[in-house]
Amino acid sequence: MNGALSKSMHPVDVANRIIDSGASEQPNRLTNELSVVVDDVAVVESFSHCWALRTEEGLVCVDTSNAHTGTAVVEALRGWTDEPFHTLIYTHGHLDHVGGSGAFAADANRNGISRPRVVAHKALPVRLERYRATAGWNLAINRRQFGGVKAGVGLIGAGENFVPRDVVEPDTTYDEIAHVSVGGRDLELHHARGETDDHTWVWDPRDRSVYSGDFVLWVFPNAGNPQKVQRYPVEWAAALRKMIAIGAEQVYPAHGLPIVGRQRVELVLGDIAEALEFLADSTLALMNEGATIDDIIHSVRVPEHLRDQPWLVPQYDEPEFVVRNIYRQFGGWWDGNPANLKPAPEAAVAAEVVALVGSVDLLVNRALALADEDDVRLACHLIEMAVTAEPESESAQKARADIYWLRRAAERSLMSKGIYTAAARESEAALLENRVVE
Ligand SMILES: [Zn+2]
Secondary structure, eight states, rough: OOOHHTTTOOHHHHHHHHHHHHOHHHHOOOOOOOEEEEEEEEEEEESSSSEEEEEEEEEEEEEEOOOHHHHHHHHHHHHHHOOOEEEEEOOOOHHHHHHHHHHHHHHHTTSSOOEEEEEEEEEEEHHHOOOOOOOOHHHHHHHHHOSSSSTTOOOOSBTTTTSSSTTTOSEESSEEEEEEEEETTTEEEEOOSSTTTOOOOOOOOTTTTTEETOOOOOOSSSSOOOOSSSHHHHHHHHHHHHHHHHHOSEEEEEOOOOESSSSHHHHHHHHHHHHHHHHHHHHHHHTTTTTTTHHHHHHHOOOOHHTTTTGGGGSOOOOHHHHHHHHHHHHOOSOGGGGTTOOOOOOHHHHHHHHSOOOHHHHHHHHHHHHTTTTTHEEEEEEEHHHHOTTHHHHHHHHHHHHHHHHHHOSSSHHHHHHHHHHHHHHHHHHHHHHHHO
């Protein structure tokens, strides 16, 4: 992608420039290139990064990237050192962090030595089990999230097996805190819930470095994802506060760029924590006043001074979804609308509305007019009713595709773009099918 460019730019230099000047540069570089960050510590920037520490007994690696990039990551590490992989630490069980572990085991195999020890939080194997039980669901939502409805488009997972067959299961798990000593390096593993329930961040007291996994993403925290299980914004913020309090002078994340220097650590981690705390406090305050999720999502916003920070860009997840996850965590799934507690089928509601309006085309025309007037949120409700009432209506499907392409163009987050793209493509596929039938 930007390989030639990134080769000449050390990740710490890029990070310092962005943090010190607020420059908007792409912090996530999927180059599979290795950079030495400080003596004996290197990073391979990839789909998720692999951080490697050289010790007297071999390498400790934090995360392994994904199934498709694991081999390239191991090759990059081998260009740096041929010392054996002694220990792998998984920050959490997302497949872009553990999916590359097979390549690390294969490297040990090639060298005729035993595969590295794998350390993780005790909830991580439970997560992998859940992924195996819901492989079809996970493949489908990832295809949608990453932009399409066509098979094979998703970036994560391996064929029909969501969890690649060669993923190495942890052989050492821990509960709240673990001490890992390898070749003169003493590391502390801290558990905290955030993006996941099985998350670990690593503290190296000698270097005063934190390996933060996905607690720092260089985009707005992935704490709201509409298609995934519960995330933990409040605990996420608390973990960031703890990293600051423990005295971190470097923070090495699994996505984006290294944060080097106490002031930069305080600024970036402090901003992320503040954004999450603000969303949580505001949402809980409104819930305590009896507000519904409808009231809350239309009133809670990230404070102005945090909105344009380069490490809080809503490019992947977005604040509105985080608000929903806070509501779900503390309030359950009911939205406060009594009709939605035990609803009629959506098709019955839509048919009733179409009958009242007089025809599906009137509804379609109003949807298009609203989209034209930039009220695309409202337009989507009407067009969904139109196609739900009459899925075979060509004008409804055509308008639906147009409206969702329009909506996609106005969105910033990958999650919204992915879902709206999938909807547009679904209508295009329905139109194509109708034509074949005719
Ligand atoms: Zn990640």
